Amino acid sequence: MQLYNTLSAEERAELIDQAGKQRLTLSFYAYAKIQDPQQFRNDLFLAWNPLDALGRIYVAHEGINAQMSVPADNFEAFRDTLESYDFMKGIRLNVAVEQDDHSFLKLTIKVRHKIVADGLNDATFDVTKKGIHLKAKEFNEILEDPNTIVVDFRNHYESEVGHFKGAITPDVETFRESLPIINEQLKDFKETKNLVMYCTGGIRCEKASAYYKHQGFKNVYQLEGGIINYAKQIKEEGLESKFIGKNFVFDNRLGERITEDIISQCHQCGKPCDNHTNCVNDGCHLLFIQCDECKAVMENCCSMECQEVIHLPLAEQVKLRKGKQVGNKVFRKGKSEKLKFKHSGVLSDEPLDVVSKTKTIREKIKVKKVLLGKAEHFFVKAQVAQFLIENQELNSGDKILISGPTTGNQELILEKMLVNGKEVAHAKSGDKVTFQVPFRVRLSDKLFKMK
Numbered sequence: 001m002q003l004y005n006t007l008s009a010e011e012r013a014e015l016i017d018q019a020g021k022q023r024l025t026l027s028f029y030a031y032a033k034i035q036d037p038q039q040f041r042n043d044l045f046l047a048w049n050p051l052d053a054l055g056r057i058y059v060a061h062e063g064i065n066a067q068m069s070v071p072a073d074n075f076e077a078f079r080d081t082l083e084s085y086d087f088m089k090g091i092r093l094n095v096a097v098e099q100d101d102h103s104f105l106k107l108t109i110k111v112r113h114k115i116v117a118d119g120l121n122d123a124t125f126d127v128t129k130k131g132i133h134l135k136a137k138e139f140n141e142i143l144e145d146p147n148t149i150v151v152d153f154r155n156h157y158e159s160e161v162g163h164f165k166g167a168i169t170p171d172v173e174t175f176r177e178s179l180p181i182i183n184e185q186l187k188d189f190k191e192t193k194n195l196v197m198y199c200t201g202g203i204r205c206e207k208a209s210a211y212y213k214h215q216g217f218k219n220v221y222q223l224e225g226g227i228i229n230y231a232k233q234i235k236e237e238g239l240e241s242k243f244i245g246k247n248f249v250f251d252n253r254l255g256e257r258i259t260e261d262i263i264s265q266c267h268q269c270g271k272p273c274d275n276h277t278n279c280v281n282d283g284c285h286l287l288f289i290q291c292d293e294c295k296a297v298m299e300n301c302c303s304m305e306c307q308e309v310i311h312l313p314l315a316e317q318v319k320l321r322k323g324k325q326v327g328n329k330v331f332r333k334g335k336s337e338k339l340k341f342k343h344s345g346v347l348s349d350e351p352l353d354v355v356s357k358t359k360t361i362r363e364k365i366k367v368k369k370v371l372l373g374k375a376e377h378f379f380v381k382a383q384v385a386q387f388l389i390e391n392q393e394l395n396s397g398d399k400i401l402i403s404g405p406t407t408g409n410q411e412l413i414l415e416k417m418l419v420n421g422k423e424v425a426h427a428k429s430g431d432k433v434t435f436q437v438p439f440r441v442r443l444s445d446k447l448f449k450m451k
Contacts, residue, residue: 001046002049003042003045003046004045005106005107005108007106009105009106012054012105012106013102013105016101016102016105017101017368017369017370017371017448018371018446018448019052019071019371019391020370020371020372020391020392020449021071021072021073022071022072022073022099022101023069023070023071023072023099023101023103024069024070024071024072024075024095024096024099025067025068025069025095025096025099025100025103025104025251025253026067026068026069026070026093026094026095026096027066027067027068027093027094027096027200027201027228028064028066028082028091028092028093028094028201029063029064029065029066029115029201029202029203029206030063030064030087030088030091031062031063031115031127031206031207032062032063032064032085032087032088033061033062034059034060034061034062034063034064035061037059037060037061037111038111040059040064041059041109041110041111044057044059044081044109045107045109047081048078048081048107049107051070051071051074051077051078051081052070052071052074053068053069053070053071053074053078053107054068054069054070054104054105054106054107055067055068055069055104055107055108055251056068056104056108056250056251057108057109057110058109058110058111058112058115058116059109059110059111059112059115060111060112060113060114060115062114062115062122063087063115064088064115065115065116065203067104067249067250067251068104069101069103069104069251079093092225092229094201094202094225094226094228094229094232095228095232096228096249096253096256097228097231097232097235097247097256097257097258098253098256098257100251100252100253101368102252103251103252103253104251104252105252115203116175116203116204116207117174117175117176118175118176118179118204118207118208118211119176119179120176120179120207120211124214125210125211125214126210126214127207127210128210129210129213129214130206130209130210130213130222131195131197131205131209131210131212131213131220131221131222132220132221132222133221133222133223133224134196134221134222134223134224135224135233136229136230136233136234136237136239137233137237137239139196139198139223139230139242140239140240140242142194142196142221143164143165143166143196143242145194147192147193147194148193148194148196149168149186149189149193149194149195149196150164150166150167150168150196150197150198151167151168151170151178151182151195151196151197151198152164152167152168152169152170152197152198152199153170153175153178153197153198153199153204153205153208154175154199154200154204154248155172155173155174155175156169156170156171156172156173156334156335156344156345157173157248157276157287157334157344158200158248159344159347160263160264160289160342160343160344160347161245161246161248161255161263161264161274161276161289162227162243162244162245162246162247162248162255162258162259162263162274163243163244163245163263163347164198164242164243164244165242165243165244165349166349167198168182168185169344169345169346169347170182170345171344171345173335175204175208179208179211182212183212183215186217190215190216190217190218191216191218193219194219194221195212195217195219195220195221196221196222196223197209197212197220197221197222197223198222198223198226198227198230199223199226199227200226200227200228200247200248200249200250201225201226201227201228201229202222202223202224202225202226202229203226205222205223205226206222208222209221209222227243227247227258228247228256230243231243231247231256231258241258241259243258243259244258244259244261244263244349244351245258245259245261245262245263245264245274245351246258246262246274248276254275254276255274255275255276257355260354260355261351261353261354261355262274262351262352262353262354262355263347263348263349263350263351263352264289264343264352265289265341265343265352266289266290266291266294266341267288267289267290267302267334267339267340267341267342268288268290268291268294268298268302268339268340268341269291269293269294269341270340270341271291271293271294272352272353273289273290273291274289275289275290275291275292276288276289276290276334277289277290277295277300277302279300279301279302279303279306280299280300280301280306280310281301281302281306281307281309281310282317282321283306283309283317283320283321284301284302284306284309286302286306286334286336287334288302288334288336288339288342289334289342290302302336302338302339303336303338305338368450368451369401369448369449369450369451370391370392370448370449370451371390371391371446371447371448372387372389372390372391372392372394372400372447372448372449373387373388373389373390373391373446373447374387374388374390374443374445374446374447375387375402375404375441375442375443375444375445375446375447376388376432376443377443378440378441378442378443379434380440382436383436383437383438384434384435384436384437385402385434385435385436385437385441385445386432386433386434387432387433387434387447388430388431388432389427389428389429389430389431389432389433389447390429390430391429392429392449393426393427393428393429394414394417394426394427394433394447394449395414395425395426395427396414396415396416396417396425396426397413397414397415397425398413398414398449398450399411399412399413399414399449399450400412400413400414400447400448400449400450401447401448401449401450402437402439402441402445402446402447402448403445403446403448404441404442404444404445404446405444406442406444407439407440407441407442407445410437410439411450412437412438414435415435416435417433417434417435418433418434418435419431419432419433420432
């Protein structure tokens with residue numbers, strides 16, 4: 001019985017590309033009393049692994065918190081696995097604004113003490129007495145009320161690249177730090193002001209709103225479904241976005257764009273930028289904002305010291321890391337004296353720039369290949385290869401890749417082809433296509449379309 005991953009991230013990425021299927025990035029959470037979190041965790045893995053569901057999930061006695069990537073074709077089957085639990089019937093799934101097939105490359109389900117590290121003693125207050133949930137339109141309206149105080153319950157590296165206009169953005173590295181700070185800062189407004197809060201997907205506010213009601217705040221509100229759901233609603237309803245910039249997300253994308261505004265700067269040169277990078281030095285992994293120019297010059301490093309380290313022999317790098325917390329255990333939050341243009345605390349609502357319509361280096365290097373089919377024959381004298389199309393469609397003019405252990409990776413533009421013996425410009429699943437190639441094709445070769 002398989003209860004853990006057996007593939008590396010690289011192997012999984014290759015399989016995703018070969019499958020050529022659209023994937024959906026989504027998140028959800030639910031507070032509930034789970035008697036045996038370990039058994040619950042194992043049951044989820046057994047249900048989700050066959051569906052090729054990937055992600056980072058935390059389960060605890062108090063519920064579940066999940067960020068995931070699921071094949072679009074398996075979305076309803078995945079939903080059914082949730083609906084089999086009473087406490088997740090009708091659960092809201094926050095589907096990402098921007099999709100990336102590689103947002104998650106492993107299925108990691110961990111049993112934790114809490115699904116969100118809030119530092120609260122839940123026995124001291126009623127966690128079910130939550131604030132009033134607001135949809136996007138209602139949220140926009142209450143922000144216009146001069147009697148409203150809006151608070152961002154995310155961390156400094158999240159709010160720096162995007163936040164609601166006029167929001168209090170605590171200079172904190174963890175959620176638990178912000179709770180007492182806001183309680184003290186707003187102690188004189190507990191009965192007179194609307195305390196309106198938001199976070200990425202809603203889970204942090206779910207607990208925070210109950211905590212603040214217990215602390216004596218009379219008018220407590222929270223953004224339903226967080227920024228992710230807000231972005232979806234304003235698009236569907238044609239509403240003005242009161243959120244400006246980018247929404248930081250905890251997957252390989254590290255962010256999804258809500259508006260075209262750039263409100264942050266490259267931490268190294270000060271150029272308007274909101275793309276996060278994890279320092280490539282395995283002994284650092286500092287999370288910081290880095291523009292494409294600095295990314296190229298600094299080789300994905302946060303400092304010259306780290307840049308020097310990555311060029312050392314591996315044995316020396318390992319020696320330098322001895323006794324330190326490294327690798328996947330490191331998630332440093334982007335504060336360093338080396339980063340001169342880092343901002344946190346009180347943040348501006350004024351954009352520094354807007355997103356360029358030209359593709360960035362990050363977009364240009366992200367080449368996606370989709371598996372179409374496999375080789376069936378190679379006519380040596382005519383230099384013609386025959387392939388069976390098993391997935392998606394192929395058209396004349398497409399850029400294709402023929403790949404195999406002996407052939408290597410050969411790219412070319414498909415100028416013309418025969419489909420089932422006739423020269424046409426379009427082939428679909430089940431068709432046999434033949435076309436000329438300037439190299440030998442083997443039966444082990446596969447045909448990909450480049451995107």
